Amino acid sequence: MVPLPETEQKVTAIMDDQPVMVFRDVVKIYPLPAGDVTALDRVSFQVDRGEFISVMGPSGSGKSTLLNLMGCLDTPTAGDIYISGTRIGDMSDEELTNIRRDRIGFTFQHFNLFPLLNVIENVTFSLMLRAGKDVGTKRAKEVLRSVQLEEHLYTHTPTELSGGQQQRVAIARALINDPDILLCDEPTGNLDSKTGTGIMELMTELNRKGTTIIMVTHDQNIASYSNRTIRISDGRIVA
């Protein structure tokens, strides 16, 4: 963790041992030539450790903006966001990047594995970002076993894997640094229903073992795997 300024530490100290993520009156406005667009309007919620939350809402409701803010890819126009007690509002790009690397795991609808790297290298990539190249493969193999990927596939490149296998590798990559939150953007959106079910069962299993998961989805069936749903419409949480 990058040490925070003293004033920031006071803020985070109060939040220690508090929810893994807190949104407090978060506003996000995009200034556009045609006029400002309010993507999120005073959004507040919190995510406790070990929760499995799905975020649902129609297109244009603000889901992507919410995901970007939760993933520390963006900062709010107003309001506060805390990740495990650390306020991210005034952080530099470098600090936000470190938060993404150390505390947040990302998976995407299109898996987004690195085509030039094999399975093991894809999974250890985030670990390498933190620890350098010679991180070994022990940890990666552990995580890959936990996402139930067959060992003979470890040296394959992403193009040699099925969609379900790629998503398992993506989940392993997201888990390698033992993040506080696993953020999943439509994790089954690019998979057939049987494979999607397998992925959701895996995520349920990971959650049962203690991983906090926030999942953005359109699919009510997929959302049913979570134990709480945040519904968003027109930039506001409606349920």
Next chain:
Amino acid sequence: MSGGIFFEIAKRNIRIHMLRSSLAMLGIIIGVVAIASMGILGNSMVLAVSESLRTVGDSVIITPHVGGSAHGFGGGGGIGGASSLTITEQDFLQIKRVSAPNIAIPVLQTSDRMKLGVGSDDIVAAIYGLNPDDVPDLLNLKEGGYNRANSGCLVGSKFAEDHNVKVGSRIAIGTDGDKGTLRVTGIIEERGMAFDVSTDSAIVVTRDWFGGAYNRNDYDKVVVKVKNLDEIADVKTAIEKQLNRRDTIVDVMDTRKTMETLFTAFGQITTFVTAIGGISLLVAGVSILNIMMMSVTERIKEIGIMRSIGAQKQEVMWMFLYEALILGVVGSLIGGVLSLVGGYAISSMMLNTTKYLFVPSSMVNIVYGVTFGIIICLICGIYPAWRAANLNPIDALRHE
């Protein structure tokens, strides 16, 4: 440090785009070869000329002023004739006096027909007339001994080689030998191109024989051999002051200064041709910039993923700089090796020798070429790398 994985990705990206990368490297190779070969050629030229002129860097050459009032008009010109402008004995004595204690050597010069044996064809060669006492100060012998008699002569090494002349050979001077026959007493060491006397393809006779044969008393030039090189400019000034005080009657050339001017000119020519090579390397750099920009554009999404899972801006930047660096290092090193071939070929063709190729002052041009190639690639990689590093991760992730 996570540089290793980014270096690995850069290597693999080059490998999967092998054709594109090879073409970009080809530009670098051509640029480096152009720069290094031109540099080697220029340096070889300077070395070749300086070797040719090394024996005359200590002289002041005095010749009659061309275009001014002349002291005398000798006979004719052309074959068997003297030049039209000469230096009188009186002028020579003044030169000798002001340049003392340095040695002043009067030189007579013409060209004439000569025959090397019965039945052989006439040839035409330069003839120098020198005082026998001055010859050892001016010329070194490769074979035989110095000539003191009017019946003898010395020949240049190339003359001897071309016409199979040996010590003891006889040379009939003039049309049908009308000027007389001289016996070769010695062969002069090769001197190369020279400001004072170029004897390699000439014969050297005594001043007395020359004066009698060509009816000459005045001189074509005077060579002052300066013992202390620091005084060369002073000697030149003193001679000019003495002889040209009323009118410019002689031109005085300081060979060291002339050589410096010559080398400066060679340096400028070398710089110019190397700069042309440099332009080709710049063009190659633009192609590197182009493929790096293509690489960034193709990998925007990948950059977005990297940034979203925790890669810092500078790590993304280094990934692309590594790519430019690999292209630059590999291309430049190949270019460096090929520069040897290029330098060999150009030196062989233009200088007829490759003996200056492996000297340090030539080899350093390869180091310059390789270094310049790598630096150009790195510079051309900076903008694409910076652009990649500063992409907004959200926009990059959305990119299709």
